[in-house]
Amino acid sequence: MFHKEGTTSILIAIVVAAALTAVAFTVPVPLWLHFVLLALAVFTVVIILQFFRNPQRSVVLDDTSVVSPVDGKVVVIEKVMESEYFNEERIMISVFMSPINVHVTRYPVSGKVAYSKYHPGKYLVAWHPKASEENERTTVVIDHKNSTKIMYRQIAGALAKRIVNYAEEGDQIIQGTDSGFIKFGSRVDVYLPLDTNIKVELNQKLKGGESILATF
Numbered sequence: 001m002f003h004k005e006g007t008t009s010i011l012i013a014i015v016v017a018a019a020l021t022a023v024a025f026t027v028p029v030p031l032w033l034h035f036v037l038l039a040l041a042v043f044t045v046v047i048i049l050q051f052f053r054n055p056q057r058s059v060v061l062d063d064t065s066v067v068s069p070v071d072g073k074v075v076v077i078e079k080v081m082e083s084e085y086f087n088e089e090r091i092m093i094s095v096f097m098s099p100i101n102v103h104v105t106r107y108p109v110s111g112k113v114a115y116s117k118y119h120p121g122k123y124l125v126a127w128h129p130k131a132s133e134e135n136e137r138t139t140v141v142i143d144h145k146n147s148t149k150i151m152y153r154q155i156a157g158a159l160a161k162r163i164v165n166y167a168e169e170g171d172q173i174i175q176g177t178d179s180g181f182i183k184f185g186s187r188v189d190v191y192l193p194l195d196t197n198i199k200v201e202l203n204q205k206l207k208g209g210e211s212i213l214a215t216f
Contacts (some may be wrong), residue, residue, distance in 0.1 A: 002052045005164055005181040017041035054104050057209040059176030061110065063145065065216045066196070067176060068206040069108045069152050070188045072097040077202060082191050085115055085141055085151060090191040091198065093142035093213055096208055097186050105165075105180040106209040107142065108190060109150050113171040115141035118163070121156070134192065136179070138165040148216060151191040154182050176209035 002010065017040075022031070024037035059067070076094035097103055121136040136156040141149050154163050164181040167173065182188075192198075196214045200206065206213075 001026060001054050001056065002049065005052065005183070009048055009183075013044050017045045020044070031097045040158060051099065051103065053102060054178075055102060057106075057176060057207065059106075059209045061175050063110065064216050065212045066108045066150060066192065066216075067106070068188065068200075068208050068211040068213050069096060069106050069190065070095050070097055070104070070180065070206070070208040071102040072188075072206060072208075074202055074204045074206065075187075076189075077198060077200070079194070080191075082151065084117075084139055084148050086149070086191070089194060090151070091214075093190045093192065093195060093198070093200065094192075097182070097188070102208065103182050103186065104178055104208060105152075105154055105182065106159050106176050107167075107173045107179045108152055108175065108213065109142055109143040109144050110173060110175040111142045111150075113140060113167045113169050113173060114143040114149060115139065115151075116165065116169050120166065136163060138163050138167075140165065140167045140179065146216060148193060153176060153189045153191075154180055155187045155189065156182065157186045 020037045020041040024034045066118055072095040074093060075096045076092060079089055080092045082088065082090045118138050119136065137149065138154045141151045143149055154165060156163055162183045167179050190213060191212055196216065198214050199212050
């Protein structure tokens, strides 16, 4: 299954692969170049298909837990001052996605979207300390039914040139369902209350919609 955000890119990859294949079979070229063109055609399609894959996840709805919004590796767990919405200290968990990870973003909890904003910005590498505040990003705050507010921030990386965010203020959303997509490498930060029980460790690999970041 592939994500709808990949439709155009997949079609372009197929057209490019078809063109390379046509050249390989219709234009007189050395035998080695023939195989190189065919290999490039296959590689182009495979790499795009794997990037836009959207596997089904076994999401177990749980109002006492916060699930990871994305696939990737935990690169930061620290207390920070969040100044865009809360203006108070929060625990920030950052999950870095490499180009080979699934890049679907999912809602970490169920509830109501209280805040959703897009910020244009730079394209520093996703693990840069200032990426969270200076890169292109979207910030979403979910008002959980237990009166806790959870923020997550999609952050573009050096390769990511488009962030897709489906969250609109006032939406009633369900934990683990699609909330957006970031194309070609990125990072997501989750901001949690200080009294949240953190369930992950640095360098731990996570699955979006399944791995539990924390519990209330």
